[in-house]
Amino acid sequence: MDIGQDRMDENDDAAPVEMLGALFEANGWSFEYVSDDEVCAEIPGSWTTYQLRGVWRAEDRVLQLLCLPEVRVPSAKRRPAHELLALINEQLWLGHFDIWSQGGVLLYRHGLMLGDDGMLSLSVAQAAVESAISECDRFYPAFQFVLWGDKTPRAALDAALVDAAGEA
DSSP states (O other), rough: OOOTTTOOOTOOOEOOHOOOOOOHHHTOOOOOETTTTTTEEEEESSEEEEEEEEEEEETTTEEEEEOOOOOOOOOHHHHHHHHHHHHTTTTTSOOOOEETTTTTTTEEEEEEEEOOOOEEEEEHHHHHHOOOOOHHHHHHHHHHHHSSOOOOHHHHHHTTTOOOOOOO
């Protein structure tokens, strides 16, 4: 994921929603401005296509990134899914996974506190988006193992985090 220098200089800052829009456009991802304070994109990951939303809250100077892997947690699986969330969130340095109480939608959420000027740099925008997609890709299999494979949360996490040795 790399924005061309002809589009934007690495040292340029922009309003957060506009910077995310420029990043999405430069990568050829489908996106739309939902409002002046929100942008939404479809970003391909390793396991699925993620919906990534950037929501700007000017009064707090916080940009919230929400990455949704199109996974709904059925009521019968909420308890093991929440246990898995707790195990996963213990391992994260930035952001966290959550399940919306309305509809059981799984999401990754990360808030970026910006400076007094409320501007976002290209490098921070790119790092935040890459981190969100990376964490969703990293733990997507664990959620699938719990929701559809009937594994325990610990077994699902252990299976998902096994690193393959070598190449096929």
